[in-house]
């Protein structure tokens with residue numbers, strides 16, 4: 001367990017106990033776009049490892065997500081009452097994603113594309129047959145007009161989870 005995981009676990013348990021008088025269990029999951037999940041029936045809150053890793057240096061973001069998940073102890077959905085409750089604990093809104101300082105974790109599985117002209121690389125979660133051209137190169141050499149020459153080419157499919165497992 002990382003230091004940040006340890007931190008959010010402690011914070012969540014204390015917050016849930018203090019504000020809702022509930023003992024919650026914490027687990028960590030390998031999701032990228034799902035940052036947190038509250039399974040009320042099991043008193044279980046789960047957090048995305050990659051989200052915590054991406055925001056480990058910003059405790060306010062971690063607190064924000066924890067408070068959001070704890071508010072689901074009272075309300076399941078993200079409706080008006082839920083939002084009010086979140087705001088009563090000082091959150092800007094009902095979604096951590098609305099914070100300006102939140103860092104969105106990068107996917108660990110992606111298609112890697114490259115512009116052969118300048119070497120810049122781009123990640124894409126979806127496979128795209130015809131990806132657009134490199135805007136840098138089009139601006140630099142073609143007055144910003146699209147040119148087939150600078151089209152991104154698929155390099156390979158990358159699965160960083162696999163890499164980690166193999167090590």
Ligand SMILES: [Zn+2]
Nearest residue numbers: 068069072078
């Ligand atoms: Zn939620």
Ligand SMILES: [Zn+2]
Nearest residue numbers: 115118134137
């Ligand atoms: Zn380029």
